[in-house]
Amino acid sequence: MRSTRxxxxxxxxxxxxxxxxITGGVLPPAGxxxxxxKLTMERxxxxxxxxxxxxxxxxxxxxxxxxxxxxxSDAQAGAIIMEPTEYPPMSxxxxxxxxxxLLETGIxxxxxxxxxxxxxxxxxxxxxxxxxxxxxxxxxxxxxxxAFKAKLGAPLEIAGHGTILIxxxxxxxxxxxxxxxxxxxxxxxxxxxxxxxxxxxxxxxAREQHEVVHPELPQIRGVSIxxxxxxxxxxxxxxxxxxxxxxxxxxxxxxxxxTSARMAALxxxxxxxxxxxxxxxxxxxxxxxxxxxxxxMVNGTEAVLTTIKGRAxxxxxxxxxxxxxxxxxxxYVVSDTWGTSGTTxxxxx
Numbered sequence: 001m002r003s004t005r006x007x008x009x010x011x012x013x014x015x016x017x018x019x020x021x022i023t024g025g026v027l028p029p030a031g032x033x034x035x036x037x038k039l040t041m042e043r044x045x046x047x048x049x050x051x052x053x054x055x056x057x058x059x060x061x062x063x064x065x066x067x068x069x070x071x072x073s074d075a076q077a078g079a080i081i082m083e084p085t086e087y088p089p090m091s092x093x094x095x096x097x098x099x100x101x102l103l104e105t106g107i108x109x110x111x112x113x114x115x116x117x118x119x120x121x122x123x124x125x126x127x128x129x130x131x132x133x134x135x136x137x138x139x140x141x142x143x144x145x146x147a148f149k150a151k152l153g154a155p156l157e158i159a160g161h162g163t164i165l166i167x168x169x170x171x172x173x174x175x176x177x178x179x180x181x182x183x184x185x186x187x188x189x190x191x192x193x194x195x196x197x198x199x200x201x202x203x204x205x206a207r208e209q210h211e212v213v214h215p216e217l218p219q220i221r222g223v224s225i226x227x228x229x230x231x232x233x234x235x236x237x238x239x240x241x242x243x244x245x246x247x248x249x250x251x252x253x254x255x256x257x258x259t260s261a262r263m264a265a266l267x268x269x270x271x272x273x274x275x276x277x278x279x280x281x282x283x284x285x286x287x288x289x290x291x292x293x294x295x296x297m298v299n300g301t302e303a304v305l306t307t308i309k310g311r312a313x314x315x316x317x318x319x320x321x322x323x324x325x326x327x328x329x330x331x332y333v334v335s336d337t338w339g340t341s342g343t344t345x346x347x348x349x
Contacts, residue, residue: 008319012314015286017252018062018252021097041087049082049087051320051322056331057331060338060339061249063082066080066082072118074118075119083245085345089123092258092259099140103137126142140309141307143307148169148304151168154168161201164182166178170212174221175225175227175257177227178227180242187283189283195283200226203244203246206223225255226244227243232278235277236278238278242283246339247341252282252283253286253288254310255282256288256310263306289309290306291306292305293306293307
């Protein structure tokens with residue numbers, strides 16, 4: 001066996017969504033903050049993401065997270081999230097995987113019945129409370145970055161569908177939130193391909209027609225994900241949803257940042273108050289519990305402080321190699337498996 005490098009990855013998923021964690025073989029990228037490190041990774045070391053997520057070593061259904069030393073003195077670890085087409089500033093399911101791997105592998109000491117830690121993420125610091133029993137993280141609750149609405153009831157022109165209305169909200173990424181029922185969906189597994197195809201159309205149209213920029217972090221801009229949400233009924237109800245991850249597939253988890261974004265939009269509409277929340281159910285029936293704890297301001301924009309609770313499970317330990325004679329050291333994409341649009345990277349401005 002020959003290899004020009006060896007990368008060690010702990011496999012993990014949060015409520016069905018793969019969020020594997022790199023624990024060895026990759027040096028931390030340069031940068032004084034975690035956001036700067038994320039940008040360096042994207043611009044100078046994207047071959048790592050391509051190698052592990054694209055075929056033949058990965059798949060479009062995989063995310064990979066790089067654990068790095070924190071840039072803040074009050075954090076125990078930092079992380080950079082790598083998805084099929086982008087490096088998002090925050091992700092709920094990936095953060096649950098990161099916390100679970102940190103604690104269950106002993107990188108961060110586990111305390112039972114509860115471990116508290118702070119993670120340095122590109123979108124800002126995130127506090128985590130892990131319920132721990134018998135060496136296992138039974139649940140992970142994330143105090144997410146501030147979430148806020150950007151636009152409510154914004155018109156969007158979609159070829160073949162006319163004009164639809166969307167909400168745009170930030171929960172760690174910018175989401176275009178569409179009414180699933182109004183578009184003829186119940187968010188069931190047999191609808192997944194149609195949801196993915198329409199979701200990618202909505203994402204591309206939203207990026208073209210509605211420019212959105214984070215009020216404090218101008219590097220974060222543009223709609224990243226489309227959420228098909230079933231109607232809100234009442235506070236603390238279970239609501240079916242699916243989020244279409246570029247380049248076009250349903251998130252298997254209920255999507256943590258998407259849950260925060262939905263609560264921010266509902267709060268802005270006066271439908272959710274502080275102390276209330278929702279439980280999002282995914283296309284495969286898994287659930288995240290979301291709650292609004294308070295409000296804050298983000299450079300003049302009203303935002304909500306939310307928590308997301310879910311579970312993650314380690315699936316294995318893997319070592320990936322690159323043989324010097326391998327013709328695809330960074331992998332490849334083929335349209336029959338790589339989503340619906342074929343996009344490989346949503347570049348930061």
